[in-house]
Amino acid sequence: MAAPTAQDDSPPSTTIMDKNGDVLFELGKDDATKSHLLVSSKVLSLASLVFTAMFTHGFREGENLSSSSPRLIPLPDDDPTALTLLCKILHFRTIDIPTTLEVAALANLAILCDKYDCADCVRPWSMLWLPRWLPHAGDDGFGKLLFITYALDLPDAFSEVTLALSKDCGSLPKADAQSTGYDILPLDLTDQLRERQRGIRLGLCRAIETAVSPWLQIACCDHRSVVGKYFQSLYSAGLWPPSEAIGKLKVADIKAKIASIAVGTSCGGTSCYGSCRGASGTDITAGTNIKATLVKAVDNVLLSVRGLCLDCVKTGDRAERAEECRIPHSTQRLRTA
Template sequence: MSKSGGNAEVVAKRGDVILQSGQDGVGEGVRNILVSSVVLGLASPVFAAMFDGRFSEGQNLSPASPRTVPLPDDDPESIIMICKIAHMQTAELPLKLAATVLSKIALCCNKYDCANVVRSWAIIWIGALLEDLEAADFEKMPLATHLLELPREFFRVSQRLVRDPTAILSVTKATDGHEFLPLEVFEYLLLRQISYQRRITTAFASIVTGLEFCAASKQALSTFIFGLRRNDLWPVNQCSVLVIKSKLRAVPESPPLYASCTTPNCACKSVARYTKATLIAELDKIYDAVDGICLDCVRQKVLGEQKRECRVPHAMREATVYP
């Protein structure tokens, strides 16, 4: 990025304001960003009020002598990225962001009421995070999608947190020290995640226990359980069906329980199924049954906002109506 005024990063070449974001000794330290007050005013009603002449920050603005505006409490990188998008300087923007970075941008957008500016880019960034099952701090995404006014992404994020978790949801990390979404929303997600994990455990238990009818069936089940253990699938310690299924590929399919049984009328002959295929089918049912949460229902029922038409339809199980 080019420089101006010694150490100001240029977002607008004829800018009349230098935003001084951050604090010395904190994170990245102070970053100076040369911007246009007109562009920021169009992007944010907060900046529009700041620069309309009623306050000192908006008086005698001129590209010849840009006025410095301190923003010590704001994350410098978030302010820079918001300014770049507002000024249409997007050529160097990354197509992927860490969840923590996106969360900070969402908080800045909420502060300056400029979510409209970054919404299109946020959809790209959230889409990339949704594809990354190992994304760190993904718990921050419900708050981010709420602040950025993205109901479909909120649905997908809440769905992903339940059915593709890398760990049990951390409510402390998810709230990020803020109260924009009530604690009960995250507790609801956590309870759904725990229930989902129990269903996975039950699916495994139903496959590997209670079917020991004879020596042949015991041998078939023992072989399958050994394959699960060898691939770290038994006892069940995974949270994601997708991860479990990827590991199941390495587990050999056992023959039906009755395959080598020579006992006439043995109960094993009533279970004419392949163990691995049955387990995968059950896991698919559990996975497909998980829905996302409707952001508009959350806002109406929990935040007390005025009733509006839900932007994610509830028909055909496309979204869970928040209880």
């Protein structure tokens, strides 16, 4: 008969945020992994109206609080690492706060900030952590920055993130997804971003198709060669037909493929006795490059896109209250891919 497994009856480890704390948070769901945080109800109440209600408005958790016998409050649904970090921030344990934070950890922290209504206290730290991740649109986890910047109330970062997500498909959750954190967002926000993605793709398709238009109006053998090479280069680069290719690529990849194509330039009439003047009055001078025309058209499409205004998203208003927004709409963040 096998010997019974020994039981570990040692008490959970305790991290002290305040040596005179009167509340003992119990973290974790499993007995083997549970831990405690000794915290101050006064400090937490100053930082959060939710904690104020918990400790002062008749909740059982707030009865008879005393540093001599801290009250145990189980928080099994909260991420232990994120709650520990939140308590360090609220108790000014600055030396123990990391200067960098992974996106997943930042996401868990943002969820707690939303739950306990204490984003104001965490915002300065988030402004230190976020810049590392903002340039990485399209990377795994970048979509989480959408609800992170929303929950932490960061209008500049939210504008930059929504601009990047508008340009790159595949980074948004599905409309019916129940991903943790995304339930913080307004129901129509991801649909709005998908509509913006479709609009940008349509604009890029139009730019690729119309950049060649001036050359099609000219009866010149040299230009026919340029046009033929243009379509052949687009096909070789995986950009033709654009209606099929553009929707599968990131904007940065589209621009890289455009940069790789090789096309000729206009003779400007120097080898065709002036027939480079189109019947409609189009005048393409010597040295004009169809690729440069395409690059400019693509840049114009991307420069016309702006990040979303966090204040407008949160209030549901648009132009009606634009003058009250923290970021003026006339200077809403623009960023090329």
